[in-house]
Amino acid sequence: MTNYETLDDLVQINNEKKRHGVAGTLCIFYLLLWLTLISWQLFDVWIGQHSLARWIRYDLEPLDTAVFRLVFFTVLGGALGGVINGIRSILEWYPVFDRVYAWKYIVAPWLGAALALIAYTLLNSGVSILGGGNIADANAAQILTMFSTGFLAGYGAQDVFTWLDAQVSRLFDPDKAKTEIAAAVVKDISKETETVRNEADENANYEADKILTINSVGAAAVTTIANSSPHLDELSGSH
Secondary structure, eight states, rough: HHHHHHHHHHHHHHHHHHHHHHHHHHHHHHHHHHHHHHHHHHHHHHHTOHHHHHHOOOOOOGGGSSSHHHHHHHHHHHHHHHHHHHHHHHHHHHOOGGGGGGGHHHSSSHHHHHHHHHHHHHSSSSSSSSSSSSSOOOOOHHHHHHHHHHHHHHHHHHHHHHHHHHHHHHOHHHHHHHHHHHHHHHHHHHHHHHHHHHHHHOOOOHHHHHHHHHHHHHHHHHHHHHHHHOHHHHHHHHO
8 A cells, every 4th residue: 555655756756847847838838938929029019110000000100209118118128128037047947947936937038028118207207318418319229229238137136136225225114214314414413513622713813813813913113113212221220
């Protein structure tokens, strides 16, 4: 009976490994399909064809703008980064792939696109950081730069999450905000104290210089009078 149980366990383990292998293979094909779609869209939009928009009879006029290209290539770069990172990860872990992580690879393109869009809004909120001009006048260099930024955001999603967590903690942590405010107040007080001390030192130095000047003038006057008057010993002494 023990042998049968051992055999059943081996069969179950082998079946589970096959399921994990099938899940890993499906994830790879899924990401390769995304890679093909993204590559086609990059070329299609770059030449201004907009095939998907034509198929759904969407107005192409809003798509022929620099702003659309900037946002589109940024988002597509993030999706591409997520796909490349997912494929690399699956190839690395395929011998011991676990299907519980399948959702990580399924959402990778969408997650990369979302993070790239966040990066775009952070870099272009208010004024255009890249080039120092209006994003409506974005050129090819700016588009390629934002595409690269989106790709890095999608590829390094874990690092982006860590950075975003740090920014959220820094901006919205009440205790830390109080500490920073207190430190700023102490810094301002120290700066004002140093300023007052420097002014006091300057005043003291000025007064000392003034006294020395007065004393020098007085000494010079006494010396002049003594040199111009008769000899005191001759006036007071007896012949």
